[in-house]
Amino acid sequence: MIPFSTLSERHLVFAYCAVWILQFGYGIYLAVEWRKSAPKKTTPSGR
């Protein structure tokens, strides 16, 4: 296991956390936008 004690190892943890926060935060944002962008009503052609 990695002991997160030194500056370099703390920064390693920060870097991984930054990646997850940015990437999965964007993923959650897209999931919300996907729901919000659903058609309000069915069209006459049924699409």
Place this chain on the structure above:
Amino acid sequence: MNNREKSQRFPAWASLYLVLTILVLAFGFYQAMTAPKEATMGNLYRVFFYHFPHTILSFVFPYLNFVAAFLYLFWRNNHPRRALAADAFALASAEVAVLYASVGLATGMLWARAAWGIWWAWDARLTTYLLLWLLYVSYLLLRGLTSGNQRAVLSAVLAIFAAIDVPICYMSIRWWRTQHPAPVFGGGADSGIDPHMLPAVLWNLAAWTLWGAFVLGLRYAIERRRQRNSLAEHTDVSLPASPTPVLEVR
């Protein structure tokens, strides 16, 4: 289940793809944490397993944006429906490019602070990379500040100019030797990585490529839905009646 409920759901294949991507991401993380320790930097070098895929992919998405922008300009008069799809793809790829470049910048700065003792250096790679990030942020701002026909045309032109920075940024660590290390892959006789570390690099590259394709596809699908909704509001039918309203709505 009515049509609205159906249309809100992810397709089954997309859900399966997402599960597969998350499994590959988890395995990539496991590989990154269990790869051998590096002689000089110790555990800190493990930032590389996330920094490298994000940086490489942040050079790929701008090219997708470039191709889509070019196709938009090519099709906008004769094939408005195709042009609209190209514009949606250009927006999606620019947004994902900004996301990956932001991660590349954040991981690079955190790594630099611990390895070099400084957060930032105005060397060739870092400066051209910051410029790349700024160009695609400008692209998204331009789309936010303009509307109608102007939005798609101006942003497509900017996308074509912005793509010029990508090869300069990619080659900067080969052309100029400054603060940023020389390329690990394809950098000449002294480049390369220990074979025991290679699986972690490749698994994380695969994982973040799969994730990038997922968010790109989802962002594109959202934009297409918005276009269809907007068209339906303006024309009260799901398909465009003529080229003009197609290009004037978002």
